[in-house]
Amino acid sequence: MGIETAGAAAVPRRSQRRFKQVREVIDALRHGTRRNTRRLAAKREVKQLSDWKDQVEVMVHHGKISVPYSWTVGSTLSKWYVLMRDKGEIWANRCPSCGKVYVPPKIKCNDCYKDMNDWVKLPGTGILESYTVVHYSEPVIQPQEPPIIYGLVKMDGADTAMVHLMGEVEPEQLMVGMRVEAVMSEEREANIFDIRYFRPSAGGEA
């Protein structure tokens, strides 16, 4: 449409005629009619197509498929969760090749692709590497009402940090680098909330 008006006003008559032919071909192609269809037929087709779309009552179809999912935790993480549930302890695993200690545990070392058969118990203390205070509400994914504090905790004895919630602390008391400790839940069910949250611990800033 834009091409048509701008072009028609600016170009000489012979070019205008040529332009009209080109436009008709484009219109015909756009609406699925063949190049060799007679011009009149093409015009009639275009008119009909533009008419019917204005008068359609548009529908929305509501699906019924709702797939329930359940995830096999796997041997590696099952071991980790069961140790938390039964003993209230946080463990990590260590690469036999490069010695890197992962928490949560890994199936294979990222760097060496070795089986992770060395398990080490962590003291449950560490430092807060970073954090944020979440104010928005996403009921489907959040475990509790906001505000929620997401923390990135590097535990003593591990080479990787793990993410969890911070508790027993006001947002303004938080400091990057502060020492924190895991608080285990009273009733544990072998999932990530067997660690209730991390809280500031004695020793202050690392």
Next chain:
Amino acid sequence: MGKRVGIIGVGQTHHAAKRLDASGVELIAEAVTRALDDAQLTIKDIDAVVIGNMDHFENINYVDMWAADGLGSCMKPVFKVTTGGTTGTTVGACGYYHAASGLFDVVMAVGWEKNSESDTQAAISTCANPTLERDSFAGAIGPLATEYSMYMKAYGATEEDAARVAARDRNNACNNPFAHIRQHVTVEEVLASPMLSYPIKFLDMCPRSDGACAVIFAVEEKAKRLCPRPAWVHCSVVRHDYTHFGDLEWTWMPTLERATAEAYRLAGIHDPLKELDVCELYLPASTCGVKWMDSCWFCEKGGAPELIRKGTFEMDGELPINPSGGVISCNPIGATALIRVGEAAWQIMGRAGDRQVEGAKKAMATGFGGCSWSDVFILGADLP
């Protein structure tokens, strides 16, 4: 024409209805570790990784990220490809294309599925147009039943012909330690099993499985150095279409017909029944093992029942099909088609154990998915 490429290693999990001991990532790690062992490589030898599974089956986005430790893909180029049932052959095709391009020497293709984690029939129905065909033609069994029904009417094929295919594949699976279902059955038992959707009965249909498969492709110079007997890729052909179910050709399989025709042309095969030594075909139901034989050019249209009644595709027949037990014995969907490629490669490499077809020098593997898509690999003991 790209560089010449050989398969130098194959690994697969022990498949089962529910692998409670292993998460999806652990299944992937099991297959990858076994493929590396098979090729006698370490993860450092792998230059690029291709992975795929079915959308919606595990509610996992970004398997290429989430499975990185099991996949061994940290700090490597990794690509996710997903094309429904053909995913396995498509990740295989992408592995091959990457190596054939000359840009990567050794490429690992991985397919996996944890079917036990959701409702397979509901998830698979999301492949159909949601506003038109999902409610009225849902699931995988009904459409396959409809197509065989038409084939029966057109050519006089019978339920018993399909049952013969079911018994063949299920009995072959007893020779495959990796197969999910390993159970001897008779033709009569297949015919007597519960009707799912006429004419497909319970023992005609594939199961849903947990499992993974990894196949390692290497460019010619590397393959020759690393492997005593690579399975050389003679061609990889992909033919997909999109239609509404009602637009499909129901008495033969156009995508399979086109894909195999192109594959035979590329591989220089004129009489596939004579020139191929073994096939691993993605047959989601035994009925496909009748009807689709026409579309593989093993016979004229309608000729398949006669070949099946003659035992042409049995282990001791002219062209053994599915020594592994095929898809009706084992079906971790995103891995299923790659298992066909891996099993065909093992046949060429002479590593197929109790299911080995002696002296197999040329093998065909196929993938099936979508409605109705076909991928074809032809592998050979000799350089293409």
